[in-house]
Amino acid sequence: MSHTVYASLPAVTGACLDPCDADQRANVPAAAGLAALTTALTPRAVRVLGQIEQAQQDHPDVAKFLGVVAQEIRKAGDSAAVLDDVLQLIQQKRTAPPAPCPVYSWCTETGDHDEHFSAYVTAPTLDAYGRDVVPVGLIDWGKGVKVGLLDLDLTPAEARDRLAELRAHLDHVEQFIALAERGATGPAVDVEHARADQ
Numbered sequence: 001m002s003h004t005v006y007a008s009l010p011a012v013t014g015a016c017l018d019p020c021d022a023d024q025r026a027n028v029p030a031a032a033g034l035a036a037l038t039t040a041l042t043p044r045a046v047r048v049l050g051q052i053e054q055a056q057q058d059h060p061d062v063a064k065f066l067g068v069v070a071q072e073i074r075k076a077g078d079s080a081a082v083l084d085d086v087l088q089l090i091q092q093k094r095t096a097p098p099a100p101c102p103v104y105s106w107c108t109e110t111g112d113h114d115e116h117f118s119a120y121v122t123a124p125t126l127d128a129y130g131r132d133v134v135p136v137g138l139i140d141w142g143k144g145v146k147v148g149l150l151d152l153d154l155t156p157a158e159a160r161d162r163l164a165e166l167r168a169h170l171d172h173v174e175q176f177i178a179l180a181e182r183g184a185t186g187p188a189v190d191v192e193h194a195r196a197d198q
């Protein structure tokens with residue numbers, strides 16, 4: 001039993017009681033004794049506690065948290081200071097920078113998440129329609145790291161194969177450029193060479 005409760009006993013009964021004296025405690029009427037064991041609640045606190053009880057039924061996902069708040073209000077006897085503290089905690093959480101991904105240094109997701117994405121890197125130029133050229137990034141949907149390339153989720157080995165093909169393709173791009181630079185007197189032959197290399 002707390003000091004606060006002991007201290008409130010005489011006020012309730014209108015007499016000076018020694019709580020350690022069993023006979024005197026027996027003289028406290030049952031209702032008054034019960035009231036004395038509970039910190040007096042302000043009407044505001046009673047109203048807020050009612051609202052909290054309703055909210056616990058409406059939002060079971062936060063019922064436990066609301067239970068803690070209610071407990072603090074009952075302890076304090078009033079709701080104002082407790083609600084101020086809760087508001088402050090919520091604001092602190094809102095303004096705190098979101099936690100970085102705990103799994104991958106390349107992941108751009110923050111806070112709680114199961115699917116991981118890196119930033120996408122594209123070729124420095126857009127095509128004529130304003131679309132990204134060969135965007136690439138990393139992803140993990142929960143089954144290991146994949147390389148996002150050519151609109152596919154590729155294993156590292158698969159991505160290496162595609163990369164080799166793309167590198168060879170860039171050689172062909174270069175061959176066409178060289179043809180154009182030469183004035184392209186016999187492009188058909190050279191283009192066929194390029195195709196044969198593929």
Ligand SMILES: [Zn+2]
Nearest residue numbers: 101107109116
């Ligand atoms: Zn992540």
